[in-house]
Amino acid sequence: xxxxFAFSVFISVVVTVRNEERNIGDLLDSxxxxxxxLEIIIVDAYSTDRTRExxxxxxxxxxxxxxxxxxxxxxxxxxxxxxxxTGEAVAFIDGDCIANTFWLKNLREELSISKVVAxxxxxxxxxxxxxxxxxELIYKGFDITFPTSNLAYDKALFQSVGGFDEWFIxxxxxxxxxxAVEKGARIVYRDDAVVYHRTRGSFYNFFKQAFWNGAGxxxxxxxxxxxxxxxxxxxxxxxxxxIWSLSRLAMALLGYVGYKFFGWDRSEN
Numbered sequence: 001x002x003x004x005f006a007f008s009v010f011i012s013v014v015v016t017v018r019n020e021e022r023n024i025g026d027l028l029d030s031x032x033x034x035x036x037x038l039e040i041i042i043v044d045a046y047s048t049d050r051t052r053e054x055x056x057x058x059x060x061x062x063x064x065x066x067x068x069x070x071x072x073x074x075x076x077x078x079x080x081x082x083x084x085x086t087g088e089a090v091a092f093i094d095g096d097c098i099a100n101t102f103w104l105k106n107l108r109e110e111l112s113i114s115k116v117v118a119x120x121x122x123x124x125x126x127x128x129x130x131x132x133x134x135x136e137l138i139y140k141g142f143d144i145t146f147p148t149s150n151l152a153y154d155k156a157l158f159q160s161v162g163g164f165d166e167w168f169i170x171x172x173x174x175x176x177x178x179x180a181v182e183k184g185a186r187i188v189y190r191d192d193a194v195v196y197h198r199t200r201g202s203f204y205n206f207f208k209q210a211f212w213n214g215a216g217x218x219x220x221x222x223x224x225x226x227x228x229x230x231x232x233x234x235x236x237x238x239x240x241x242x243i244w245s246l247s248r249l250a251m252a253l254l255g256y257v258g259y260k261f262f263g264w265d266r267s268e269n
Contacts, residue, residue, distance in 0.1 A: 009108045010037040011152070012087030016077035017042060020095035021049040023198065027097055028058045028065065034104040039064045041084055043077040051095075075164030075172040078148065082158060090155050092148035092173075093195060100194035107152045107193045115154040115185045116177070118146035119193030137174060142187045144177035150195040151177075157185060 013031060017024060024042075031040050040062075042055050046069060058065045070080040082090050089111045093099060103119065110117040137145045151173065161179045164172045177187060 008037075009089055009111050010039075010087040011089045011091050011104055011108060011111070012082070012085030012155075013038060013040045013091045013093060013104070014078055014081035014085065015040070015042050015093055015095055016045065016074050016081065017047065017051055017095035018045040019047045019049045019051060021047070021051050021054060023096040024051055024054050027093070027095060027099070028055070030099040030101075030103075031093075032058065032062050032065070033101065034099065035102075035108070036064075037087075038104060039066060039085065039087060041066045041068065041081045043068050043070050043081040043084075045069075045071050045077055073166050073168065073172070074170075075168055076166040078172075079163045079166065082155065082163060085155070088155055089152055090158060091152040092150075094149040094197065096198045097149055098196040100196070103150075103193050103195060106190050110188055110190050110193070111152055111154065114188040115157045116180055116187045117152045117193065118143075118187055118189050119150040119152075119195055120189075120191045121147065121150045121195050121197050123199050124196050139178055140181050142177075142181050143189075144174050144181060144187065146173070146177065146187060146189070148173040148176075149197050150193065153180070157183070 013034075015027065020027075028040070031038075042065070044051055044055070044067065052067070055065065055067045059067060066084065068080065068084060070077050078092060089108075091104065091107055107117050107119060136143050157180060158176075161176065161183055163176070165175050166172075168175055181187065
């Protein structure tokens with residue numbers, strides 16, 4: 001019974017992009033061959049490169065590839081993609097990712113019995129960045145830092161918790177997971193639902209990402225109160241002792257403190 005239901009779960013894959021001409025073709029190559037039923041919804045925050053043309057090329061061959069324009073934050077783009085979706089479940093992946101051949105098959109199997117499923121994300125690129133681990137935030141027994149580069153939700157649950165909070169610069173996925181757990185959902189991890197995610201291609205982009213991640217963590221505390229007791233600082237410092245991990249931490253702290261005083265806006269348009 002479970003196998004039949006798992007096969008029938010229609011999944012809408014939602015991707016938000018901006019200037020992903022270099023990567024979007026690799027992502028779509030990995031998605032159009034996934035086991036269905038599925039649809040692929042690309043939400044473009046007004047790219048200025050050839051992202052649109054690349055996607056249009058896939059639309060000519062695959063009628064389940066949909067393309068939309070929507071500015072604003074990443075959360076706003078993802079909410080818009082979910083609004084346009086027709087699936088029973090939504091799976092999120094980033095424009096600079098590549099999905100394993102059995103990614104949706106394994107997510108779909110778990111979605112037949114679970115409401116939130118996180119897959120395994122493998123970093124590829126510059127080796128110094130590959131080894132850096134997520135700074136986990138454990139809430140009510142669940143790791144809520146599983147990112148939307150590889151995350152699937154039952155659509156009804158996603159809508160019932162209000163979707164992404166479009167105020168967030170980053171950490172909108174952590175906020176979503178936190179609210180889902182508050183509502184009683186369990187976040188289930190599937191290590192066979194694999195996505196390959198490119199690390200930042202330059203030191204500048206690496207430090208920029210760390211800075212904005214720190215600002216997003218400050219937004220979390222502003223919305224939900226003190227969350228420090230839910231981190232695992234011992235694990236963080238035990239595992240991350242390289243110059244890159246310390247640099248990332250320093251930039252994240254700068255973003256955290258900076259947002260407290262300046263409250264920047266960083267929308268995608």
